[in-house]
Structures are given as structure tokens and as C-alpha cells.
Amino acid sequence: MSFQLICFYAFAAITVGAALAVISVRSPVHAALCLVLTFFSTACTWLLADAEFLAIALVLVYVGAVMVLFLFVVMMLDLDLDPLREGFVRALPVGIVVAVVMLVEMLGLIGVRSMQLPAPPEPAAAAGMSNTSWLANALFSQFLLPFEVAALILTVAIVAAIPLTLRRRTGTRTQNPGRQVMVQARDRVRIVKMAAEKPAPAADKTGETTP
Amino acid sequence: MDSIIAAFHWFVSTFPTLSMALGLLLLPLVPLIIGVAMYVWWERKVIGWMHVRMGPNKVGPFGLAQTFADVFKLLLKEVVYPANSNKTLFLLAPLWALIPSFAAWAVIPIGPNVAWSNANAGLLFLLAMTSMGVYGIILAGWASNSRYAMLGAMRSAAQVVSYEIAMGFSLVSVLILAGSLNLSDIVQAQAGGKGLFDWFWLPLLPMFVIYFVSGVAETNRAPFDVAEGESEIVAGFHVEYSGAPFAVFFLTEYANMILVSFLAPILFLGGWLSPIQGWVHADVAWYVDWIWKGGWPWLFLKVFFFATAYVWFRASFPRYRYDQIMRLGWKVFIPITIVWVFVAGCMKYFGWVTAGA
Numbered sequence: 001m002s003f004q005l006i007c008f009y010a011f012a013a014i015t016v017g018a019a020l021a022v023i024s025v026r027s028p029v030h031a032a033l034c035l036v037l038t039f040f041s042t043a044c045t046w047l048l049a050d051a052e053f054l055a056i057a058l059v060l061v062y063v064g065a066v067m068v069l070f071l072f073v074v075m076m077l078d079l080d081l082d083p084l085r086e087g088f089v090r091a092l093p094v095g096i097v098v099a100v101v102m103l104v105e106m107l108g109l110i111g112v113r114s115m116q117l118p119a120p121p122e123p124a125a126a127a128g129m130s131n132t133s134w135l136a137n138a139l140f141s142q143f144l145l146p147f148e149v150a151a152l153i154l155t156v157a158i159v160a161a162i163p164l165t166l167r168r169r170t171g172t173r174t175q176n177p178g179r180q181v182m183v184q185a186r187d188r189v190r191i192v193k194m195a196a197e198k199p200a201p202a203a204d205k206t207g208e209t210t211p
Numbered sequence: 212m213d214s215i216i217a218a219f220h221w222f223v224s225t226f227p228t229l230s231m232a233l234g235l236l237l238l239p240l241v242p243l244i245i246g247v248a249m250y251v252w253w254e255r256k257v258i259g260w261m262h263v264r265m266g267p268n269k270v271g272p273f274g275l276a277q278t279f280a281d282v283f284k285l286l287l288k289e290v291v292y293p294a295n296s297n298k299t300l301f302l303l304a305p306l307w308a309l310i311p312s313f314a315a316w317a318v319i320p321i322g323p324n325v326a327w328s329n330a331n332a333g334l335l336f337l338l339a340m341t342s343m344g345v346y347g348i349i350l351a352g353w354a355s356n357s358r359y360a361m362l363g364a365m366r367s368a369a370q371v372v373s374y375e376i377a378m379g380f381s382l383v384s385v386l387i388l389a390g391s392l393n394l395s396d397i398v399q400a401q402a403g404g405k406g407l408f409d410w411f412w413l414p415l416l417p418m419f420v421i422y423f424v425s426g427v428a429e430t431n432r433a434p435f436d437v438a439e440g441e442s443e444i445v446a447g448f449h450v451e452y453s454g455a456p457f458a459v460f461f462l463t464e465y466a467n468m469i470l471v472s473f474l475a476p477i478l479f480l481g482g483w484l485s486p487i488q489g490w491v492h493a494d495v496a497w498y499v500d501w502i503w504k505g506g507w508p509w510l511f512l513k514v515f516f517f518a519t520a521y522v523w524f525r526a527s528f529p530r531y532r533y534d535q536i537m538r539l540g541w542k543v544f545i546p547i548t549i550v551w552v553f554v555a556g557c558m559k560y561f562g563w564v565t566a567g568a
């Protein structure tokens with residue numbers, strides 16, 4: 001058994017274990033952290049398959065940004081999960097059926113693919129460049145239009161998400177940081193020219209000597 | 212003592228690959244930790260001079276041993292667990308902050324292809340690692356079971372996630388011009404015959420400024436240190452930490468500052484390249500040739516400048532207000548970076564900037 005294979009089994013076992021922990025631990029914060037571990041060990045298995053761009057993008061996007069916001073929300077809300085868990089046993093058979101169907105579908109897909117012998121060589125290695133630059137070349141030449149369409153859809157989704165959550169509350173007092181930043185010293189301070197006031201020479205300080 | 216040496220020999224001879232790997236791991240970490248200690252001393256000294264004080268000057272020559280004394284004090288102190296806190300996460304949080312910040316050092320080159328991992332996707336790896344460090348802060352805030360710590364963690368998470376976007380875009384413009392994600396190749400792309408005008412700071416001047424300011428914001432340093440803001444939330448996310456876990460947070464923060472100080476020269480100021488490259492051609496002796504041929508002393512000089520700039524900022528600027536930090540990140544930096552990524556694309560497409568002359 002090669003070192004790579006040992007690493008693969010270790011990462012895969014951690015992935016499965018962490019994924020199981022996501023749905024079984026009690027605290028939602030722990031569940032979110034287990035999901036982070038699932039993503040991270042999945043990225044490790046992808047790295048073993050030389051898919052370095054996908055692996056790092058997974059860590060960057062899901063672990064570095066999405067899960068941070070997820071954790072943020074979970075911590076702020078202080079969820080009470082007990083009412084959500086009540087239906088767990090009742091929904092279990094349905095869940096098992098869905099899981100089994102998905103497993104069969106995946107196995108079928110892998111089976112169909114493995115029948116196409118021999119397996120095609122890895123395109124990035126065949127082109128003699130790194131996975132990242134091969135992906136970039138493919139995305140920006142062969143698949144430029146789908147790529148741009150996907151980008152447009154995502155932008156529209158972002159813009160749509162903002163009006164959906166934006167609501168003007170009446171009666172709140174807000175500041176305008178733009179105006180605050182642009183403020184000049186002369187708007188706030190008035191400098192007055194005046195003659196210096198000299199104290200009258202003290203006559204009763206005869207006891208003190210001046211250096 | 213003999214038994215320790217014997218055990219060491221046994222370990223090395225039984226697991227040669229493992230001991231090699233461990234040795235290679237310690238090779239960057241030990242200088243880094245000593246560098247952090249020296250940096251803390253330098254920061255206190257510089258801020259002292261700026262305040263017309265002496266700074267640390269009692270322990271050791273010039274007070275150099277002050278940081279080590281502080282470290283040993285912290286390590287020997289009791290670790291206090293807050294009531295009803297989550298002990299596992301409370302101890303996991305500093306580690307989760309420390310490990311990504313150490314892991315990021317794997318791809319930092321100090322010379323042509325001299326790095327612990329000359330990875331193809333080095334820049335992406337760096338982004339991924341620096342984005343993971345924020346978990347340590349969030350978890351510290353949550354596991355402490357304290358209002359102040361929670362508020363600090365929330366502020367920090369929002370700030371780091373916001374500034375990461377601007378930072379990411381400025382890295383994108385660098386990789387557009389360099390045409391590579393490998394940090395060594397990025398530095399080599401800045402080589403040329405026009406001295407320091409071949410470096411990326413000139414075509415990417417706004418990005419260079421934004422990168423370093425975002426770097427300061429990412430490391431939660433003054434003037435963006437609202438995550439700790441003593442006047443508002445006591446000490447922010449690490450208010451409940453004491454002893455060794457606090458020392459780990461401290462180490463992480465300074466290691467991240469040194470990391471940003473390394474990245475700014477590597478990405479924008481030609482890394483180990485000399486500012487007079489291409490102007491002087493001579494062979495005098497190996498110990499002077501680096502001045503025009505380039506070498507690691509140049510990189511370290513540039514790093515020293517940026518590390519000192521961090522301290523300089525801290526001594527000069529008052530703390531930003533929280534909503535103004537967010538305004539700066541989202542309404543100023545991100546629009547500028549989006550425009551400049553487009554400009555960088557044009558520079559590359561029309562050949563206004565050539566990589567590696």
C-alpha cells in the first residue's frame with residue numbers, strides 16, 4: 001500500500017466521520033465545525049487526485065468564507081435544536097431511502113464510466129501543464145460563454161438578494177459616514193485671533209527666588 | 212543526557228523520512244518564532260522612541276531578552292477557564308489560529324525557487340490559509356462565554372471577511388501581470404533592465420497600497436484593531452485568555468504580520484531582486500554582488516521596512532471607528548480593485564507591461 005493510498009483512506013475516513021458528526025452532534029456550533037472538517041478533508045482527497053485548483057478553491061470559498069458566515073449566524077441565533085430533532089426518528093426511513101437511492105445512482109455512474117476502457121488520460125497532464133492553468137485555458141477559451149453566463153446569473157442573484165433583504169425602518173437615526181469623512185476642520189473649529197493675556201506681576205512672592 | 216541522545220539516534224535511524232520531514236518543518240518555524248520575539252522587542256523599542264521613551268532596556272543588552280522573559284512568564288502562568296465555557300473549543304481556538312498562519316509559510320520563497328514547497332498554486336494556497344485563521348478568533352470569542360469576547364469575534368469576522376475580498380482582487384491583478392500563481396515565478400516576472408521600475412508597484416500602485424492596508428486590517432492591527440479595541444470591549448476576543456493560550460494568540464498575530472510584510476515585497480517590490488537590477492554589471496566579490504544582482508538580503512531589508520511600517524502606523528494613527536472601517540473596505544477599496552483588475556487585464560493584453568523582460 002503506497003503512502004498516497006494510506007493518505008487517501010485517512011482523509012476519506014475523516015470526511016465520512018465528520019459528515020456523520022454534522023448530523024449527530026447536539027450543539028449546532030459543533031455541527032458547523034464538523035462541516036468545516038468535512039470540507040477540509042474533502043479538499044485533501046482532491047489534492048491527492050492532483051486537482052489542486054478545485055481543492056484550494058473549496059477551502060477558500062467554503063471553509064474561508066461560507067462557513068465563517070454560517071458559524072457567525074449559528075452563534076448569533078443561539079438555536080434551540082430540540083424541536084427540530086423531534087421528527088428525527090419519524091423521518092429516518094425516508095432519509096435512508098433517499099440516501100440509498102443516491103448511493104445506487106452514484107455506484108451506477110461510476111460503473112458506467114469504468115466500463116469505458118481504457119480510461120482517458122488526464123487532460124492537464126496530457127497537455128503538460130498544471131491543473132490550474134489547464135482549467136483556466138479551458139474555461140476562458142472553450143467554455144467562455146457558459147462561464148460568462150454563470151457569472152451573470154451570480155451577479156444578478158447578488159443584486160436580487162440585496163433588495164430582498166433591504167428594508168427601510170422608520171424612526172431610526174443613522175449617520176452618514178461619507179459626510180463625516182469629508183468634514184473639514186473649519187466646519188467644526190473656529191480659530192479666534194486674540195492678543196495674549198499676560199498675568200500681572202505678582203507682588204507678594206518676595207520669598208521665592210527666581211533662577 | 213546520554214539516554215536522550217541515544218533515543219534521538221534511535222528515532223532518526225528508525226524513521227529517517229519522518230525525522231527528515233520533522234526537521235524540515237522545524238527549519239522555518241524556529242527562525243520564525245525567534246523573529247517574532249525580536250519583532251516584539253523592535254516594536255516596543257520603536258514605539259518607545261516615537262513616544263520619547265526608552266522602551267525595554269533592562270533585561271539583557273538593549274533589553275533584547277525582554278520578550279523571552281515575557282514568554283516564559285506567560286508560559287508559566289495558570290490558564291484560567293471562564294465559567295460555563297466550552298473547554299475543548301476554548302483550547303482549540305488558539306491552535307486553529309496558529310496552524311494556518313504557520314502553514315502559510317510553506318510557500319514563501321526567499322530566493323529563486325528556495326521555498327519549502329515551490330507549489331504551482333502558491334498564491335491560492337496563501338489565500339486559503341490566511342482565510343482559515345479567522346476561525347481561531349471566532350471560536351475564541353464564542354467559547355469564552357463572554358459578551359466582550361463575542362463582540363470582538365463578531366467584529367473581527369466581519370472585518371476579515373470584508374478585507375479579504377479587496378486583498379484577493381489585488382492578488383488577482385498581480386497574477387494577471389505575472390501570469391503565474393507560483394510565488395517564485397511572480398518575483399522572476401518582475402526582473403528586468405529598468406531597476407525598480409520593472410517591479411509591479413508601478414503599474415499596480417493603487418493595488419499595492421490597498422494590499423498593504425488590507426493586510427493591516429486582516430491582521431487586526433492598529434488603526435484597524437477594533438477586534439480588540441480596549442476602550443470599547445476591553446480586549447476583544449482574547450479577553451478571557453491567559454497564560455500559554457494567550458501567548459499562542461500573540462505569536463499568531465505577529466507571525467501573520469511578518470507574513471504580510473513578506474508578501475508585500477514578494478508581490479509588488481520584486482522580492483529578492485535588487486532595485487538597481489540591470490543598471491550595474493560587475494563582478495566584485497560574492498559579498499557585494501548581491502547589491503546589484505539581488506539576493507535574500509534585499510528581501511529581508513524590504514520585509515524589515517514593512518514590518519517597521521506596521522509599528523509606525525500603530526504609533527501614528529488613531530483607531531478607526533467600526534462603521535468607517537466597513538465603509539473603507541466595501542465602498543472604497545473593492546470598487547477601486549475591481550476597476551484596477553480590468554486595467555491590469557488591459558495592460559497585459561496590450562503589452563504595456565511585460566513580465567520578466
